[in-house]
Amino acid sequence: MTDGEGDHREATDAAAADGVAATQSFxxxxxxxxxxxxxxxxxxxxxxxxxxDRLQLSTGDTVVEMGCGTGANFSYLRERVGPEGAVVGVDLTPGMLGPARARINRAGWANVHVVAGDATRPPVTDADAVFASFVSGMLGEPATVVDDWADLVGPGGRVGLLDLARSTSTLGRPVNALFAGLVFAGLPSKRPADALAAPRTLDARVVAAQRALRDRCRDVTYSTHALGFARLAAGTVK
Ligand SMILES: C[S@@+](CC[C@H](N)C(=O)[O-])C[C@H]1O[C@@H](n2cnc3c(N)ncnc32)[C@H](O)[C@@H]1O
Incomplete structure (x- = not known):
């Protein structure tokens, strides 16, 4: 590695650490x-x-949810893997994992677990399926991360992504300005310049993540919902 590359790597790592701290705090x-x-x-x-449903889970499967937040997907995932399967939620924000653990305890789910960790370096090495909702837009290098998730589940495993991005539908487009404002409000760290850049960055990251999924998978399903703001992609790793 040259000095220049070393400096660049350090600057990138520092920016990533700032991003993690801002995400955790927000x-x-x-x-x-x-x-x-x-x-x-x-x-x-x-x-x-x-x-x-699109993950096509079977009874007994292990599904890992990256960036699980407060665990709003857990009941849907657990229902599909059954008591013989397992749901593992990964998130790097302790404040989100607290409510997620409370949800698990309230429901008495013995086969749903949460792990504090970074979805870009998952603390899990094997699973039948990986799922992430509303997370692609927070990843600096979404295509690389989705690629790693495809490697994690391996051939025959499933990957699913549910994301929000600006709408391209006739009904949704008039609401894009309002959506952009919400995207800005939801940024963990905000500078005035981000008001214009944030929705563009979100769109680009979602497209990159879902394209990586398409590249790595067969039998890909894709659909849009909620006036075109929600994009759902899933497939089986080739
Ligand atoms: C918008 S919330 C989505 C939560 C949940 N997936 C849902 O559908 O409600 C994004 C979550 O991703 C987490 N997150 C962002 N980047 C992450 C990363 N690199 N590793 C793990 N969790 C991450 C945040 O802490 C936050 O809980």
Whole structure:
């Protein structure tokens, strides 16, 4: 490695550490509100159920949810793997894992677990399926990460992504400005310049993540929902 490459690597690592700290601080502060929105926003349950269906899970499967947040997907995933299977949620924000653990304890699920960790370096080495919802837009290098998730499940394993991005549909486009404002409000760290850049970055990351899924998988299903703001992609690793 040259000095220049070393400097670049250090700068990139420092930026990533700043990003992690900002994410942890932001989501820990808003965890309760996030949990309410993640569970009770009209239509969200149907979307989560549909995403879980697309993973084509079987009884006894192990499914890892990357960036599981407060565990709003757990019931849908657990229902599909049954008591013989396992659901493992990974998240790097302690404040989100607290409500996730409380949800597991309330329901008495013995086969649902959460692990504190970074989805870009997953603390899990084997699974039948990997799922992530509303996470692709937070990843600096989404294509590389999705590629790693495909390696984690291996050939025959499933990968599913549920993401929000600006709508390209006739009905959704008029609402894009409002959506962009919400994207900015939801940024863990904000600079005024991000107001314009944030929705573009989100779109680009979601497209990159879902393209990587398409590249690595066969039998890919893709659909849009909620006026085109929600994009759901899933497939079986080749
Ligand atoms: C918008 S929330 C989505 C939570 C959940 N998936 C849902 O559908 O409600 C994003 C979550 O991803 C987590 N996150 C972001 N980057 C992560 C990473 N690199 N590794 C693990 N978790 C991450 C955040 O801490 C936060 O809990």
């Amino acid at each position: 989501y820990s502060r808003w965890a309760q509100l996030y949990d309410a929105l993640a569970s009770h926003t009209p239509g969200i349950g149907g979307l989560r159920a549909r995403a879980a």
